[in-house]
Amino acid sequence: MTDAVPPLRHNRDFLLLWSGTAVSILGSRASGMAYPLLVLSLTGSVVAAGLVGFVTMLPHLLVQVPAGMLVDLWNRKRVMIWCDVLRALTIASIVVALAADRLFLPHILLAGIIEGTLSVAHGIAGSAAVPHVVHSSQLTVALSRNEARERGAMMLGQPLGGLLFGIGRVVPFLFDALTYLVSLATLLLIKRDFQVARTGERKRMRTELTAGIRWLARQPFLRTTTILVAGSNLLFQALFLTVIVIAADLGATPGAIGLMFGIAAVGGVLGSLVAPAAERRLSMKVVVIGVNWVWAALVPLVLVVRDPYLLGAVYALMCFVGPVWNVVVSAYQLAVTPDRIQGRVIGAASTVAFGAIPLGSLVGGLLLGWLGTRPTVWVLTIFMVSIAMVATVNRAVRAAPTLGGQEPRAVNTEFVAQ
Structure with missing residues (x-):
């Protein structure tokens, strides 16, 4: 190992992880804005719109610890890859049902729960991966870039979701599904592992x-x-x-x-x-x-x-x-x-x-x-x-x-x- 540490802008794996996640978060923020608009347009019920917002937040309250266990037990990169695949398929089901005029509130609620659960696991795995793709001396800078990514997605995603919904009800959800595919592609290109090698711990870890x-x-x-x-x-x-x-x-x-x-x-x-x-x-x-x-x-x-x-x-x-x-x-x-x-x-x-x-x-x-x-x-x-x-x-x-x-x-x- 040499003492020279390349700057983050030359760290290919970090840039791939950062950019892929940034795109997927932007898509999630856009569809998050579109969900209540969609429910209101389909049902005209403010209560139903509020219910969707509540349900989509439930995974953030209920599955953080089990998702953390999953991230520790399995290969973190594979967890993120499968989360992107399943999130893309989940949102694609909204797109298909909406295009066929066969979308109903239970479908939206189920999709919100699934996407929220997968997003929690993806986010925890991504956070745990950072120390493995950057040098320890760059950890603070890397986390600041991730923080800016979150704030920027929040700033841009909600207006974008409203704009895309104005173009067509299906558009923000189609955009969200495509962003998960972009995130998937970047993960597949990353070379480093997202955890240290562990052997003989799976059975014991299940009890922890x-x-x-x-x-x-x-x-x-x-x-x-x-x-x-x-x-x-x-x-x-x-x-x-x-x-x-x-x-x-x-x-x-x-x-x-x-x-x-x-x-x-x-x-x-x-x-x-x-x-x-x-x-x-x-x-x-x-x-x-x-x-x-x-x-x-x-x-x-x-x-x-x-x-x-x-x-x-x-x-x-x-x-x-x-x-x-x-x-x-x-x-x-x-x-x-x-x-x-x-x-x-x-x-x-x-x-x-x-x-x-x-x-x-x-x-x-x-x-x-x-x-x-x-x-x-x-x-x-x-x-x-x-x-x-x-x-x-x-x-x-x-x-x-x-x-x-x-x-x-x-x-x-x-x-x-x-």
Whole structure:
């Protein structure tokens, strides 16, 4: 092995993994926007549209840990390949049924559950694969690129889904199916394996579904940050609905509200790009404590601004600091987690984080209904300040480890200059 490490732009396998996943996420975001539009056009029922949205989120709540087990037990690259094949076939069934005018709500619900489940497994396998396709010194940069990919797909996917649906009801789903085929093609071209060689573990691993949960629970810093993420996710899901209500009260049109959140998504993309520089200059303690206090300071500002686009700018600042947290903490988690339980640890952490999101929607709706907009913002502000205070006084956070103080797994052994 030589000391020369090629930049990520010359890392063929990482570029293939990144680009294929980026395309498939864009397709998923587009079809995700099209699903409620399709259900409304077929049934005219808002309840049915809401049911589809709920069902498509269920896999993110229920199958993270089992999917993590699958990712650890099987070949991760093959898991991703089969997920792309089956997702393409699932969405193709929507395309065919829609073209034949034989699409019904149960079919849409089943397709949503299947696609969501496969997407969870694909995402966990992709996250666990990153340390195996990049050098350990480039892990933070690689994760920042992945974070920017997620934010960019969110920014572009929803408008694209509405645009494609306007062309034809079948178009966004056909586009989504094709993006899975693109992702499949890129995976087939990747040369590196996505895990270290393991032998003789399959039988024992079948009894270790909760191994990731147990390992995560024994890590004070990761355990604490996972709980803090759940709290902030709950807050931001409630705040999302609150900001929409505030914008509507200010006279914003639906198009203006969409543009407002587009501005916020740009903040997330920019935050993803500066995350590696922040990681080099700031300790994890500073990141965890500082990000929470920035959020606590910004939440009440939504009551001050009186223009929807300025409201979007405030929300963009909140989105800007989020990726710094995600990249720094995720890089540490990937570096210190044993490879054989990587998928289960990611699944356990994701279950806690995603589990707070539907609760946030419920809390936001109840607070707005009971208290009104302004009191709701103040309740959310107090909640965010409480989270920031917990982060500040918590021993595990104050004694936060560093990547430099750990011994990362030696999974990258063949990086040479090209």
